[in-house]
Each structure stands twice: as C-alpha cells, then as structure tokens.
Amino acid sequence: MTRSKAALLSLLLAIALPACSKSSDVLPTEAETEESVAGSAPVEDVLSAEQAELIGRGEAIAETACAGCHAVGAADESPHPDAPPLRLLSQTVDLDTLEARFAQGSVSDHPDMPDWQFEQIDAAGLIAYLKSVQSGSAN
Numbered sequence: 001m002t003r004s005k006a007a008l009l010s011l012l013l014a015i016a017l018p019a020c021s022k023s024s025d026v027l028p029t030e031a032e033t034e035e036s037v038a039g040s041a042p043v044e045d046v047l048s049a050e051q052a053e054l055i056g057r058g059e060a061i062a063e064t065a066c067a068g069c070h071a072v073g074a075a076d077e078s079p080h081p082d083a084p085p086l087r088l089l090s091q092t093v094d095l096d097t098l099e100a101r102f103a104q105g106s107v108s109d110h111p112d113m114p115d116w117q118f119e120q121i122d123a124a125g126l127i128a129y130l131k132s133v134q135s136g137s138a139n
C-alpha cells in the first residue's frame with residue numbers, strides 16, 4: 001500500500017513537473033511584453049494616418065484640378081454639363097485602373113477633358129480621395 005502510494009506520487013510528479021516548466025517557457029516575461037509594445041505604434045494607426053494623408057492630398061488636387069468641370073463634393077452639380085460628378089465615377093470607371101490611366105494621361109477622349117500626368121503618389125492620392133467620396137456603388 002505505501003509502495004503503491006509512492007509509485008502513484010512519483011507518477012503524478014513526472015506528469016506535473018514538465019508541464020509546469022513548459023508553461024513558463026511559453027509565456028513571455030513581463031519585460032519582453034513591454035519591449036514589443038513600446039517599439040512602435042499599432043499598425044492600424046500608421047496605415048490610417050497614411051491613408052488620411054493620401055486622401056487629403058487627393059482632395060486638394062481634385063479641388064484645384066477637377067472642380068472647374070466636375071462636382072467634387074457630396075451633393076454639388078458639375079459645372080461642365082458633360083463631366084460626371086467625381087462621387088459617381090465608380091459607376092462608369094474602374095477606379096483601380098484609373099490610377100494607371102492618370103499616370104499615363106489617358107483618362108477620357110472628350111475634347112474638354114484635359115490629359116493629366118500626375119506623379120505616382122499624387123495619382124494614388126487622387127484615387128484614394130475618389131474612393132472616399134464614392135456614393136451609390138460598392139466602392
């Protein structure tokens with residue numbers, strides 16, 4: 001009886017001890033956790049700040065370069081009767097390929113629509129802005 005109790009006890013220890021040391025290996029120490037958090041800002045914050053910067057740049061371009069013909073706001077009318085409001089562009093144009101077309105300066109064949117050549121970042125900003133103002137479509 002004492003013999004089987006001792007055997008049972010050592011069996012339990014054999015199971016329990018490795019399990020304990022293993023769990024303390026897996027859990028990070030407090031110092032490690034703080035280090036990785038303090039290293040940089042959360043990824044989402046960095047991305048949204050970049051996105052906001054892009055959109056702001058695109059909005060400035062739209063207001064100076066497009067607003068003479070296209071409506072740029074949420075409810076205004078286009079000054080040029082043939083120019084669609086920018087908020088409706090995604091109904092007729094694929095905004096993802098539009099960025100490349102802006103970079104190449106081939107957006108519309110209409111004689112009144114100027115050919116633009118934006119620096120890559122400005123085209124990206126303009127597209128980000130256009131996407132942010134779309135209404136009535138998946139974009």
Ligand code: HEC
Nearest residue numbers: 065066068069080082083084092093107108110112113114
């Ligand atoms: C001088 C007037 C004018 C300016 C400035 C102008 N556009 Fe246009 N845009 C037009 C006209 C007119 C059309 C032709 C609409 C059509 O094809 O029926 C057009 C067409 C477009 C189209 C194609 C729409 C489609 O459905 O195919 C896009 C995209 C576009 N413009 C974006 C812009 C952007 C972005 C800017 C500013 C960077 C801009 N335009 C500046 C007059 C202008």
